[in-house]
Amino acid sequence: MSYPVVSVGIGSYNNARYLVTLLESVRAQTYPAIELVVVDDCSTDNSVEVVENWARQTGYPVTFIQHEKNQGVVRTFSECTQLATGQYVSLVGSDDVLDPDLIARTVAEFDHRGLKCGAVYADCRLIDAAGHEMAPSFLRYFNPAHADSPPEGNLIVPLLRGLYLPTLTTTVRREALEAVGAHDETLFSEDLDMWLRISRCFHFAYLPAVLGSYRVHDRSAIHTNKLALNESYFRIYRKGYFEGPQEWAAARHSLADHAEHYYASEGPEAPARLWFAFKETRLPKMALFWLMARLGIKYTALRRATGR
Incomplete structure (x- = not known):
């Protein structure tokens, strides 16, 4: 049986203590056709060593790129996207965790929704630095107004009204990325701009499940x-x-x-x-x-x- 490839792109920067947990969660996916891409944005901790040791010890195939100078999160994820060759692309922060069936269920949802579906998102839990659960629902934590009935289709108005999509559980069809063009590297954060552009041309689908863990700690972007x-x-x-x-x-x-x-x-x-x-x-x-x-x-x- 032929499975479409899903590219998982990890933007790595100074999260060495969390990297193995994330990488192992990729390796534990029940879906059989995953391409792993890791781009390290000139980390000053031992993130590079962690990735290299994990790849060597597990033998898991990974495309690993190291920046000689820090280029920022948007350029790092933009490079992950450029290196990805899969039919679907998922971009993940280096401190998050994927549930084992996230990718399998997401691909099944794409198959169910058809070609007009440009992206599928699911809920996730919030965890702290030690991995303890802080909240069972990302969607409810950041905006309860959308939690009971997460919107689908064109998300432009909901996104502008405070809908936050958990990036780690949002996967995009390659055709949608190609249709809207490259990430805007003048921005500090690429998520909202990309979701708005995709919504203009494609539908978003909500997968009603909690399928990952978004980690909040003292270095998280929402704090710093x-x-x-x-x-x-x-x-x-x-x-x-x-x-x-x-x-x-x-x-x-x-x-x-x-x-x-x-x-x-x-x-x-x-x-x-x-x-x-x-x-x-x-x-x-x-x-x-x-x-x-x-x-x-x-x-x-x-x-x-x-x-x-």
Whole structure:
């Protein structure tokens, strides 16, 4: 029996302590046709040694690339995608874990949904640095509004309204990647931009299962790169590729949220970001935040004054 190849691309950076757990979870997949690609983004810990030792000891085939200079997460995952040859592509952070039947069930879902389906996503649990469960559902943890009935089809509005897709359990059809073009390497985080572009041309399907573990620790992007994540959305918004009043309303709503979060995180360009958000949304609170930022008043002080 012939099985379509699924390429699993791992972007590795300074997560040596978690790598073997992830690599073993790839090796434990019940699906028989997996291509493993690992790109290390010039880690300063012993990540390279960990990958090389694991490959040598297990004999598991892996395409392993090492960057001589740090290039960032988007370029690293972009290279994983370029190296991948499979019919389906899954990009995974080097601190996450895959459940054994994730890929088998995902491919079966693609077969069931047909060629218009460009991506399949499932839920996952949250775990801490030690591997202990923090929350049983990624979708419910990050936005309960979408947890009971995860959206399918065109996800542009849900994504702009706060739907977070767990990357480790989201697999994309190669034709969809080729149709929308390469990752935007000017962004700090590539996920949202890519999901929006795929949604314009293909459907997303939800696989109702918990099929992996998203690890949260002190080096996670949600803790260490809040400003860069907000900056990525400003860049996405300025592309202006939204269509119709519903998409633009959702995009402006998200713009206001990101501007507020940028101000709250004491971003150095908060006045400019808030003024841009006010001009786009005409929301009074954006004007208030802009004025406070211009006066050097921190967001925390404003919250205390208003009792928020």
